[in-house]
Amino acid sequence: MPEMDVIAAEQRSLRTYMLTMLGLAVLGFVVYAITRVSATQLDGVLSLINAAAAFIAARLAVASARPADPENPYGRLALENLYALFRSLMILGVVVVGVVTNSVKVIDYLITRRGTEPEFGLAAVYTAVVALICLGLKWNHERNNRSVNNASALLRVEANAAKMAALISGGICLSLLLVAVLPEGTPLTSSTFDIKDIADSIIVLILCALLVNEPIRGIRLEFGRLSGRRADxxxxxxxxxxxxxxxxxxxxxxxxxxxxxxxxxxxxxxxxxxxxxxxxxxxxxxxxxxxxxxxxxxxxxxxxxxxxxxxxxxxxxxxxxxxx
CATH class of the missing domain: 3.30.300.20 (K homology (KH) domain)
Structure with a gap:
């Protein structure tokens, strides 16, 4: 498969991915401003990271394919490894911030018992839409990769990232729906302790716990490749x-x-x-x-x-x- 055909397929797929994720990030921040559901803010930040990653990847895909020259005798293939490392570091940073900010919110509620129940309905609709769109983006990456006989490792990475985003948004949606239907007057929804006031923060903490292994694994893998360790x-x-x-x-x-x-x-x-x-x-x-x-x-x-x-x-x- 000619390398230029692979690059063209990558550019088509990444352009669509970048613009869609940028739109979802803006929508996520708008929904957060309306509902104050922390999980939608995390979803918006992850969408923004995915949009930025697609922008960087589109340029690195071209730069890394340039032939070797006297200044770069080994070529520029390691740029794609640097991109994957940087992407994993950004996601890990978001996870850490999400854990810190939402842990503070939960601890504050447990001490003061003061909180406000967020508007879960709109947040659930938003996350359901995001999950469906991300599944569509995953399909688009895979379709473009199949058109070049699956020659693009970059599109495989991005297809996996889109699947991960879909699972996160789908998990948030299901969690919000479960919390919304909890009856009042139970041990979890009493006048002295109402889990609905901190449910969104608990959801974020659970998602961060599920997410943290993926960027750590990516960091270790790409660092090993860049340092010359037998990582494959x-x-x-x-x-x-x-x-x-x-x-x-x-x-x-x-x-x-x-x-x-x-x-x-x-x-x-x-x-x-x-x-x-x-x-x-x-x-x-x-x-x-x-x-x-x-x-x-x-x-x-x-x-x-x-x-x-x-x-x-x-x-x-x-x-x-x-x-x-």
């Missing part, structure tokens, strides 16, 4: 399997016995960065080594997809120091 073991296994298949398929064409010493593969957005260490028997000229690199690149690209290959002939694994 399944991709490592796929590369080793592809190398074994190539060796078996072309064994009769080689004049040297080759041995794969080590392999490391790291996901870089639309592409994969692969580092190989290979030893061989006998003597091999530089021209022969370059032909072997070119053939390996072509075969791996056919099996793995877009990639940047570093192939070094050595008896040492990647982490070892020769002569050390």
């Amino acid at each position: 073991p399944e991709l490592d296994d796929a590369v080793r399997a592809a190398i074994a298949a190539v060796a078996a398929e072309h064994a009769d064409e080689l004049d040297h016995e080759l041995r794969l010493v080590d392999a490391c593969a790291i996901s870089r957005g639309k592409s994969t960065e692969i580092d190989l260490r290979v030893s061989y028997s006998g003597a091999m000229s530089v021209d022969e080594q370059d032909r072997l690199r070119a053939n390996t690149f072509d075969e791996l690209r056919r099996r793995i997809g877009p990639l940047r290959l570093t192939l070094i002939f050595s008896d040492y694994p990647i982490h070892a120091t020769p002569g050390g």
Whole structure:
């Protein structure tokens, strides 16, 4: 699949996502101003983050695809990893702020017993609409990705983010409806303690607890990729399997016995960065080594997809120091 077709699909999908999320963010803040339901404010902030993330991603998708040059000999593929890391950090920041502000609200109510029941009806309608729209955006990301044979890792990330937003909004909607139908005069809705006065804050705290693992996992994954840690073991296994298949398929064409010493593969957005260490028997000229690199690149690209290959002939694994 030509890279420009992938970028065009990403731009179409991200533009729609950005404009829709921006509209939902504005609507969320308006609904919060009317209802004072904290959960709708969280929903609006997350929509705003998604809109900003789509804006950044649309530009990084183009910048990261630029070819390597003397100033950037390894290309710019790591920009997409930086984007994913930054996005996870923003979401984690929102979760932390949500926990702090709503914990203060709950504690204040437990001490003073003063509070006001929010207008749950409008908030429930808003969150239901947001959930349906986010499911539509998820479908649009997946449709655009299918049009380029699912070559865009960025659209996969955004489709997952849209699904996450839909689940959050749907959860808020169901929670608001459950709270709204609670009868009066129960231990949870008495004159001395009415959970409806702090129900929206409790909902936010529960959602933050459910949300926090996702950005933390994303931060650890992308930090590992950027720091060079083996963060994609399944991709490592796929590369080793592809190398074994190539060796078996072309064994009769080689004049040297080759041995794969080590392999490391790291996901870089639309592409994969692969580092190989290979030893061989006998003597091999530089021209022969370059032909072997070119053939390996072509075969791996056919099996793995877009990639940047570093192939070094050595008896040492990647982490070892020769002569050390």
